[in-house]
Amino acid sequence: MSDVDYRGIIRDGLWSNNVVFSQLLGLCPLMAVTTTATNGLGMGLATTAVLVLSNVLVSSGRSLIVPEVRIPVFILLIATLVTLVDMVMNAWLHELHKVLGLFIPLIVVNCSVLGRAESFASRQPVRAALVDGLMMGIGFTLALVLLGACREILGSATLFSGAPLLLGDHFSFLEMKLISDYKGVLVMMLPPGGFLVLGFLLAGKQLLDLRQKKAATAQFHCAVETTGR
């Protein structure tokens, strides 16, 4: 499949069409779990797994699925996947499930999974859909970790607290206490704080994008002038 633009898919997933920062999707699980960077990471990884699987499934069944009934079919597939992931983790990755178990049902309500099935996987070959799911998932994970880290630092002056529970004891070095005598800012741990932080992060991304655009157009004008139109 040489006509698939993989670099474009990767750029879209990680930056220019990022689930959180551009599409503003999946905000419900986002606000619920990003009280710490560790929680964000766990939710991000679980969502990535579901995104990849659902994209592959939808893409491989795209010739059978007709537009009129696509939404119920997609939702059925996604809900089945999430239930399976939940059961399998509970049975065979029980320690991890104790940490992530709270978040897994939230993946069903993450509209980005349905969004990718609808706008990408249902029209693209399987391999492209797989890459897209992976990249969107990684982009979502990065956004969750970034937001979680900001809220954690502002809210309780810690970073990656609880990381050994998720990643194993090797990663206990990640756990940091930045200011030892910090009273904590409660609002940052609550959903309103999440929206505040997200707003600033969005503004930051816009600023970067605008600056890049300005630089690009300036370059374009120069090029036009030197070639004499």
Next chain:
Amino acid sequence: MVAWIKPSSTVPYQTLLVGGVALLASAIISIGFQLTSGDIAKRQAEDRLVSLRQVLPSAPPGDELLRNPVTVKDEAGNDVVVYRVLKDGKVDGVAYQIIGQGYSGDIVLVIGVAPDGKLLGVRTVSHAETPGLGDKIETAKSDWVLGFAGRSLSDPPPEKWGVKKDGGVFDQFTGATITPRGVVKAVKQGLEFFDAHASEMLETSNSGASGGLHE
């Protein structure tokens, strides 16, 4: 205009498609459930034994603890299974499950009580509280529940059995008052339950062949 319709745009095809996918999804989930339910039940039994052992420090090793429970009816007529540690023919401690009302649904706890009515310990078994706020009732996240050990219905006095916000002695969490309030209330009720049924729980005369069932 050509007078034929693609089969995929007809209602029967669409109905069959959705029905087929639903059937497939149910089949996959049933198979997944069959494959995992045994292991999940085993893991949960292990978890239960671990939490029972934590609230009953004098429990013997092995799963002897799970073998001679008694069933006690609570005020609402529900059966409560009480696990007991027996030492020299006497009950050295009892443990049972209690349920508190959290911010998002039930909080399942297990408490251990000594024969004199003192709390041996409280542990959270399962809950659906907000990650990062209400989940400090897990020992993995906070030492909060350890603060119950050694308490009894007279320590603190009944009117002080609440979170600090309500004039009690127990800490609430930053951002979450409902969760610890629910837990404190459940633990208090658990102790009252022991108070009301102590004689049934501590009786050992028929813990042998008759199975220790009380009507």
